[in-house]
Amino acid sequence: MVLHSNSDAVSTTGRCIKAGDLVIVYERFDSMKHVYVNPGESYGNRYGNFKLKDWVGKPFGSRVESSGRGQTGWVYLLAPTPELWTTVLRHRTQILYVADISLICTFLELKPGCIVLESGTGSGSLTHSLARAIAPTGHVHTFEFHLPRAQAAEKEFKEHGMGDIITVKQRNIEELGFPEELHGRADGLFLDLPGPWHAVASAAQCLRPDGVFCSFSPCIEQVQRTCAALEEQGFFAVRSMECLLRHYEVRQEKLISVDDVEGLHCQQVSAKRKRQEEFQSRKRQALSPATSPAPAAMHSNIITTSTTPASPQGAAALQASLAAEGSDAMIMEASLTAAEPLNERAAGEETATHQEGLYMRQKEMPMGPLQRIWYPLCFKQGSKVVSPKQKLIQALERN
Ligand SMILES: C[S@@+](CC[C@H](N)C(=O)[O-])C[C@H]1O[C@@H](n2cnc3c(N)ncnc32)[C@H](O)[C@@H]1O
Known part of the structure; x- marks a missing residue:
């Protein structure tokens, strides 16, 4: 399998097929x-x-x-490659396809060296892409409670030269959570389970500060329950999204101009009929679209991502970096609900339901790499408490 730039498998140019490949x-x-x-x-x-x-x-x-x-x-x-494998693999379960996989790998912020946890393994479609993203120095720990599926996936990963960077274990993650030896070690964690909310508390234990949680669910009720569990566990910057893929066929077409049309009407009567026929035929061509959308042959569900609660270490590091900048801002740890809601909710949103309120706050969140640090904190300057958002604006203005 094509894995990383210095792997034997990477250079397809000139690499020859061997028996067993x-x-x-x-x-x-x-x-x-x-x-x-x-x-x-x-x-x-x-x-x-x-x-x-x-x-x-x-x-x-x-x-x-x-x-x-x-x-x-x-x-x-x-x-x-992982993308091609997703297209051709034998389905043991429903699988994830490239549109969702690319979004998941991006939001999990995977790079070489990362430690990723996944459950369930299913047919291993996503696992191949996770492994390629973290290779050659990272590791994917994937958990599946159905033994034959776990064994089949393990065999495939080995056959595809990924045995060293993927560990497959049979385990019921909703019931038992992730093993204790993985606590505090994961940079990213992904769930494709029927009840992902059952595993959120364990996910919080496994993720490092700044680690990213991501879950894939086919229906909104599952998403709601997962979001509620995430908030309960102190996760923040929760976003849910759906990713749709549309294919376009691009081809050349002749287009007619207004001059063409006028010219056709100015011709001699004897040539008129012939030209009109030509015109009609060209018009028909011009009306057919140059690009024709075709539905993608795959399903897409809702992906929920979130970042872990900021740790005391994260807050201390931020305090130190603010001090180094000469700022007198003090960082106070506060929960998202205590620090943020009144700032972020527009008038009228107070009456929104819990779930809607959660969603509105997400929509209001500023985008960018700083959000995970700024959001769970509030800042005290002198006697004045400023919101993270104001603080962010001040910081940007200073720079
Ligand atoms: C939809 S499949 C995952 C597909 C996978 N993402 C892929 O791209 O191939 C879901 C898998 O989760 C497994 N599963 C369901 N509940 C589980 C649990 N509590 N613990 C571990 N695995 C579980 C199922 O056996 C199934 O193989």
Whole structure:
């Protein structure tokens, strides 16, 4: 699997297929399969028959012809990547697709060296992308309560050269939480479980200060319960979003101009009918869209992300950095509800329900890398308590 820039697997240019390799077989733009290259076997599809021994030694990316008599079919042999694997893997469960995966990896702020916790593992679709993001020095600890699924995933990760950076364990995370040895170690934590709220308290124990929680749920009731659990555990900057993917086909079309139309009407009568026919035909072409949206063949659900409560260490570090800047601001720890709601709620929102209130506060939150530090705190300057938002504005003005 293509993992990281100095991995053996990364350079697909010139890398040749070996016996036992995983290859993504590209048949058409809408049809790909995966094949483990066993030289004793062959691969057949509607385009012909392919002897796998003929693929050994060919560079990844090669086009190969079918070998049967009179057959003219071909396929491309692509090097596997997490994105391609998501497209071709055998589904043992519902899986996550690239649109959601990309959003999740971005919001989890994954980079090489990160420690990520995941549950459930399912078919391992997301796990491949998590592993690629944290490779070569990070680690993914993934938990699945269904033993055969956990075993199948573990086998696949090993076959794909990810055995060293992914650990799979069978465990009921909703009931037992994450193991104690992972407490305080995770940079990011992801849940794709039926009842993610059951695991939020354990997530809070596992995440480092500034760690990010992310959960994927198919229905709004699950999201609401998870958000409530997050708030209870002191998480902040909670955001829920849905990610829709739309494919566009881009092609060239002829467009007609007003001059064309006027010109056509000014022609001699004898040529008029012919030109009118031509005009009608060009008009028909021009009316068909140059880009035609096609629905994406995948589901998308609601993703909830949040950051962990700021730790006393985080507050102390912030205090030190403010002091270094010559600021006399004092940091007081305060809960989000105590410090923020009146600042952030517009008139009338007080009557909103708990869930709506939570959502409104999210919408009001300033964006940017500082938010996770500023939000759970309030600042005291002299005798005047200023809100984090005002403080942020002052800090930005100073700079
Ligand atoms: C929808 S699948 C996850 C799919 C995965 N994200 C992927 O991209 O392939 C959910 C998985 O969670 C597992 N699961 C459900 N409840 C669990 C629990 N309490 N603890 C651990 N795993 C659980 C299920 O067995 C299932 O395999």
